[in-house]
Amino acid sequence: MTDSSKNPPLLSVQGLVKEFHMRSQRGGRRKRVVQAVTNVSFEVARGETLGLVGESGSGKTTVGRCVLRLIEPTSGTVTFEGRDLAHVDVEEMRNLRRKMQIVFQDPYASLDPKMTVGASIAEPLVVQGVPGNHEEKVVSLLELVGLAADHARRFPHEFSGGQRQRIGVARALALDPALIVLDEPVSALDVSIQAGVVNLFADLQARLGMSYVFIAHDLSVVRHIADRVAVMYLGKIMEIGPAEQVYEHPTHPYTKALLSAVPVPNPRVERQRSRIMLEGDVPSPVNPPSGCRFRTRCWKATELCATVEPVLEMRATGQLSACHHPEA
Amino acid sequence: MSAPVLEIRDLTVTFTTPLGPLAAVRGIDLDVRAGEMLAVVGESGSGKSVSFLAAMGLLPKTATITGSVLLDGRQLVGASSKELRAVRGQLMSMIFQDPLSALNPVHRVGDQIAEMLQAHQKLSDKAAKARSVDLLEIVGIPQSGDRALQYPHEFSGGMRQRVVIAIAIANSPKVLIADEPTTALDVTVQAQILEVIQKVQKQFGTAVVLITHDLGVVARVCERVNVMYAGRVVERAEIGDIFDAPSHPYTRGLLASLPQAGVERLSPIAGFPPNMLRPPAGCAFRARCPHAVAECGETLPTLRQIGASHSACIRAEEVLTSS
Incomplete structure (x- = not known):
């Protein structure tokens, strides 16, 4: 955790809740509510990468969108550069938005097929009314993400998936953001291409010093890029802490099971590992289990887990986890 | 067998x-x-x-x-x-x-x-x-x-x-x-x-x-693995050999691009796969291959035995001994 008195975090999320209302089934009157995010808190320091x-x-993904206020949180606060995003006026939010950007998973759907690449990258500058010559800026952005100046005149269909994702990154960089939410940014790419885009993220951060919230289901990519990791399950953070600690010494049974389920691309290692086989699937968020949400699949669950919801507690290895029976 | x-x-x-x-x-x-x-x-x-x-x-x-x-x-x-x-x-x-x-x-x-x-x-x-x-x-x-x-x-x-x-x-x-x-x-x-x-x-x-x-x-x-690239099988081997001693540069590139604990920087494969409307002459991987020589563009390489594996690379021996 950052010492907030001396060095305030760039982003602070406290008690975030997001509920979605669903139409009731079979025309009944009772409204169904899905709590997609329940009481989520974390901080992101300047220049840091938090893996989600x-x-x-x-x-x-809902957390990522709430952070950018692309969707309105039901409750909780999101503080960016010391300002509570729920209590800023339209004009100020507009200014803050320049500093917070997002890169989406699908490099095909996230670019307008009828706009040239240059126009797509310049669009945030136009929307924000940035004066000056956008053409030069676009060229420097293209070069920054490993593309060439003459790519600006071409259209998205002329590019491969990996190149399109680089275009999306260039667009996100146009306004010199302090924070970029990367929502599954490499999941749609083949591994040989993915590696280049992951390296790009690392290079850009080293050069420009922005923070990332890196959302992904691929645990090995997150391990590679994140400084700290938050492990979520059914809308709650189960464990959060320095990446190395969470991966090497998981204290929450869910983290442990998740890590053990990821196949390691080394047959000797992979075939000797002991694996925790979780039963069943993730329960429906419409009707989450009482107490600890993971207890229905947990081999350590007791009566206590069903009645008392565990809170995040600091462990000896330096991370927080929410479990009544943490791993040593 | x-x-x-x-x-x-x-x-x-x-x-x-x-x-x-x-x-x-x-x-x-x-x-x-x-x-x-x-x-x-x-x-x-x-x-x-x-x-x-x-x-x-x-x-x-x-x-x-x-x-x-x-x-x-x-x-x-x-x-x-x-x-x-x-x-x-x-x-x-x-x-x-x-x-x-x-x-x-x-x-x-x-x-x-x-x-x-x-x-x-x-x-x-x-x-x-x-x-x-x-x-x-x-x-x-x-x-x-x-x-x-x-x-x-x-x-x-x-x-x-x-x-x-x-x-x-x-x-x-x-x-x-x-x-x-x-x-x-x-x-x-x-x-x-x-x-x-x-x-x-x-x-x-x-x-x-x-x-x-x-x-x-x-x-x-x-147990056994076939690696395909651009419509061809480029390497075939037992599971252990594929991971320990890959003999085709594409297989090597694929393995090197995976994030692994302790690896600071990933090694992507340069470039991207060929357009199969106009497949290139010779080896389809050569434009991305660090081992490519002029000869690679001449004929379409076929699988041949290299140790216990089969590789469709004319330079498989060199590939195996390179680090």
Whole structure:
């Protein structure tokens, strides 16, 4: 955790809750509410990468969107550069938005096929009314992400998936953001291409010093890029801390099971590992289990887990985890 | 070493497109041995799925297929749809990435399994029903009797893939082709489905062809590996050799690009795969290859034996000894 008195974090999320209302089934009157994110808190320091991992339905993408206020949180606060985003006026939010950008998973859907690459990259500058020669800026951005100046006149269909993702990154960089939410930015790419885009993220951060919230289900990519990691399950953070500690000494049974389920690309290692086989699937977020949300799949669950919801506690290895029976 | 149950020889698949012929598979030889777990790995567009869709007779009319696919001695290339129908689901089955689109949403899952049974066997409705409940049990669906009466939307993603596997193995096929069977699933569910597939392979002696891009999955469950690139098999080896001593530069590049603990900087493969509307002369990987020499552009390299492996690289010896 950052010492907030001396060095305030760039981003601070406290008690974030996001509920979605669903139409009731079979025309009934009772409204169904899905709590996609429940009481999530974390901080991101300047120049830091926070990895947000979890399986489908864990709420990781919803957290990313709430941070940018692309969707409105139900409750909780998101503080960016010391300002509470829920209490800034339209004009100020507009200014803050320049500093917070997002890169999406699908490099095909996130670029307008009818706009030239140059126009797509310049669009944030136009929207924000940035004066000056955008052409030069576009060229420098293209070069920054490993593309060439003459690519600006071409259209998205002329590019491969990896190149398109670089275009999306160039667009996100146009306004010199302090924070970029990367939502599964390499999941749609083949591994040989993925490696180049991951290196690009590392290079850009070393050069420009921005922070990343890196959302992904691929745990090995997150391990490679993140300084700290938050493991989510059914809308809650189960464990959060320095990446090395979380990966090497997981204290939450879910983290441990998740890590053991990821196949290691080395047959000798892979075939000798002991694996924790979790039963069943992630329960429905419409009706999450009482107490600890992971207890229905946990081999350590006791009566206590069903009645008392565990809170995040600091462990000896330096990370926080929410479990009544943490791993040593 | 057991005899091959599926023998693919010089298979080519060419699609007719508005932009001209697209060479998706450009002459592959591949054996699937009885009861083995064989991996076919490669990136998007490498022809790994198309090869086996061709073998199954599942490609649209825009595809022209040449070469030979022998399943248990029967020629499948050029076979009539009637012959293919008798083979599919009986001798060879295929499962896909998305289990929901493989199931019929308006029929109970038990009936869908029974339909597959009765398509190939003379079975009474009662016997087919009983057998479909057994099959659900085999693939690890609890309360299989009740679950057989439910519809696909009542199952989770992992459970649906189990149902699809139950349908695929209903008639004890000799070969099960699993095309990215766990790609759409969460990693904890992936582990369960891989276990089911391994169980089917071991318990029933079904040969499994696992088509995947995930080398971790390959390392976990497969015995032999075929690596495909641009419509060709570029390397074939036992699992240990592929990871310890890859003899094709593409295989090496693929392994090097994976994030691994302790590796500070990833090593991507430069460039991107060729456009198969205009496949390059010679080795298709040479534009991205750190070992390429002028000779690589002259002839299309074929698989040749290098130690215990087979590699389609004319410089495989140098590749093996380079660091």
